[in-house]
Amino acid sequence: MTITxxxxxxxxxxxxxxxxxxxxxxxxxxxxxxxRATNTWVSGTHNRSTMHGFYGAKQEMAHxxxxxxxxxxxxVLVGSDNGPTPVEYVxxxxxxxLTAGIANIAAARGINLTEVSSTVEGDIDLMxxxxxxxxxxxxxxxxxxxxxxxxxxxEKLRSVVEQSRRRSAVFDVVTNGVPxxxxxxxx
Amino acid sequence: MTITxxxxxxxxxxxxxxxxxxxxxxxxxxxxxxxRATNTWVSGTHNRSTMHGFYGAKQEMAHxxxxxxxxxxxxVLVGSDNGPTPVEYVxxxxxxxLTAGIANIAAARGINLTEVSSTVEGDIDLMxxxxxxxxxxxxxxxxxxxxxxxxxxxEKLRSVVEQSRRRSAVFDVVTNGVPxxxxxxxx
Numbered sequence: 001m002t003i004t005x006x007x008x009x010x011x012x013x014x015x016x017x018x019x020x021x022x023x024x025x026x027x028x029x030x031x032x033x034x035x036r037a038t039n040t041w042v043s044g045t046h047n048r049s050t051m052h053g054f055y056g057a058k059q060e061m062a063h064x065x066x067x068x069x070x071x072x073x074x075x076v077l078v079g080s081d082n083g084p085t086p087v088e089y090v091x092x093x094x095x096x097x098l099t100a101g102i103a104n105i106a107a108a109r110g111i112n113l114t115e116v117s118s119t120v121e122g123d124i125d126l127m128x129x130x131x132x133x134x135x136x137x138x139x140x141x142x143x144x145x146x147x148x149x150x151x152x153x154x155e156k157l158r159s160v161v162e163q164s165r166r167r168s169a170v171f172d173v174v175t176n177g178v179p180x181x182x183x184x185x186x187x
Numbered sequence: 188m189t190i191t192x193x194x195x196x197x198x199x200x201x202x203x204x205x206x207x208x209x210x211x212x213x214x215x216x217x218x219x220x221x222x223r224a225t226n227t228w229v230s231g232t233h234n235r236s237t238m239h240g241f242y243g244a245k246q247e248m249a250h251x252x253x254x255x256x257x258x259x260x261x262x263v264l265v266g267s268d269n270g271p272t273p274v275e276y277v278x279x280x281x282x283x284x285l286t287a288g289i290a291n292i293a294a295a296r297g298i299n300l301t302e303v304s305s306t307v308e309g310d311i312d313l314m315x316x317x318x319x320x321x322x323x324x325x326x327x328x329x330x331x332x333x334x335x336x337x338x339x340x341x342e343k344l345r346s347v348v349e350q351s352r353r354r355s356a357v358f359d360v361v362t363n364g365v366p367x368x369x370x371x372x373x374x
Contacts, residue, residue, distance in 0.1 A: 011230030017265045024317055031313035035275045039282035041303035043198030044294075047286040049279035051271040056313075057263050067271045069256065071283035076244050078204045078291075084238040084254045086284035086357045088222045089276050092236035094367070095226035096258035097273035099234040101316075104265075107231075116228035122365075126218035126243075129288075129354045130211055139359030143367040150374060157373035165369055167316045170273045172326030177364040178309075180281070180330040182352055186344035187337060 012107035030057050045079040046072040077126075087140065091120040093170045098145065101164030106151070111160060115150040143174065199294035217244045232266040233259040264313075274327065278307040280357045285332065288351030293338070298347060302337040330361065 007015040024031045033056035039049040052066040071086050073079025084092075095118045106113050122140040127133035149157040165171055194202040211218045220243035226236040239253040258273050260266025271279075282305045293300050309327040314320035336344040352358055 011233070013231075013265060020265055021317055021319070024313065024319060028314055028319075031317065031319070033311050033313060035272065035278060035309050035311065037275055037278035037282055037307050039279070039286055039305045039307070041286050041290060041300070044200075044290055045287035046198070047283050047290075047303070049282055051275045051279065054261075054275075061261065061263060063261060063271065064268050067275075069276075069279055071279070071287070073287060074241075074248065074250060076248060078200060078207055079287075081251050084250065085222065086280045086287065087360070088224055088238045088241075088254075089256075089280035089283065090357060090360055091222060091224035092226070092238065092256055092258070093273045093276035093280065095224055095236055096234050096276065098369075099226055099228050100232035100258070100260060100266075100273065103228060103231055103234075113228070116234070118226045120224050120226070122222050124220050124222065124356060126211065126220060127215055128359075129356050130208055130218065131354055132208070132211060132215075132218070137359055137363070138354055139356045139363065140365045143365050145367065145369045146372070147369065148372045154373040158371050161369065161371045161373075167318055167325055169311060169316050169326045170277060171367065172315075172324055173274070173277060173361060175364045175367050176324075176326065177362045178327045178330050180332065180358065180362050182285075182332045182334065182348065184345050184348045185333070185335045186341040186348075 009107040009110065010103045010113045012104055014107050017104065017108060032056070042082075044072075045077070046070065046082045087122065087124060090140075090174065091122055091143070094143065094145065094174055095120045097168045097170035098147075098161070098164050101168050102149070102160055105163050106157075106160045109156070109160065111152045111156050113149065113151040113157075115148065118145055118147045120145050196294040196297065197290045197300045199291055201294050204291065204295060219243070229269075231259075232264070233257065233269045274309065274311060277327075277361065278309055278330070281330065281332065281361055282307045284355045284357035285334075285348070285351050288355050289336070289347050292350050292354075293344075293347045296343070296347065298339045298343050300336065300338040300344075302335065305332055305334045307332050
């Protein structure tokens with residue numbers, strides 16, 4: 001592939017992207033990241049997270065500003081609707097990760113995009129989290145992602161989505177699961 | 188347990204919470220929810236999701252306003268830092284779900300909370316998503332949640348966290364995984 005004709009494609013600086021890949025190949029320690037969110041309870045099901053600092057490329061770094069998000073339950077789930085539910089943020093994370101991957105991979109392959117839009121739906125039976133059934137799982141039973149892509153050759157676009165799925169961090173987490181430890185300081 | 192002395196505890200309307208549980212016991216169809224996020228690519232790794240409508244309690248419903256969130260990569264990951272990364276939203280979703288559960292369960296048990304705060308950290312080795320190693324997974328390798336709770340008896344507070352973990356939708360999704368299907372309309 002040639003990148004010299006247009007180093008920025010789909011808004012992706014492919015020259016920097018390839019330089020980053022080369023840097024990581026030369027020193028895999030650069031690739032070890034640690035992300036972080038802090039959360040504070042407000043009232044009832046309403047709480048707020050901030051994402052600011054993270055570790056990566058062998059140093060402590062920070063987003064250009066603290067990003068703050070509210071989560072809550074809607075009234076039908078006995079909340080005050082000050083934000084989306086936690087489970088909706090999972091849908092957003094999945095769509096966002098796959099879409100970022102699509103833009104990067106298309107750019108790396110020299111494929112132009114004019115539109116990427118998606119809808120993610122998740123089915124959940126609240127009999128689980130309400131403690132009313134031990135046979136119903138707590139989380140989503142099924143997630144469905146529907147992508148619409150416009151740009152170059154449709155076959156190439158489909159193959160970009162497939163490669164994004166194969167290399168998506170959130171798709172991996174959501175489909176395969178991750179060990180989670182919980183510590184409690186109660187006093 | 189008695190709920191008549193204080194129907195609102197920790198900002199949770201326990202009378203409505205118990206009424207909701209009774210309603211679902213009487214008609215399990217009420218518990219079948221479908222959440223939804225729509226996402227639109229902006230440029231590069233920057234994209235935006237909206238959560239507004241959802242299905243639940245046997246009808247199409249909506250949040251009181253559309254909630255819109257940007258995701259992006261920071262400059263070190265060849266993005267423009269217009270929002271947190273998709274993987275950071277997963278940390279937020281996990282903290283938010285566990286915290287909402289803590290508030291609800293404590294209220295249902297008549298336990299008062301004065302503080303619930305948490306930090307969620309996730310370790311990720313980008314050799315996976317960069318396609319530089321087939322032995323490194325794409326997603327987080329480990330998540331750690333640290334809670335600080337203040338309020339009534341510490342033993343009771345710890346038991347509330349444990350029950351929230353047992354009934355958290357996002358904890359279930361993140362630890363056990365969910366089937367995800369992806370459809371593509373490319374043209």
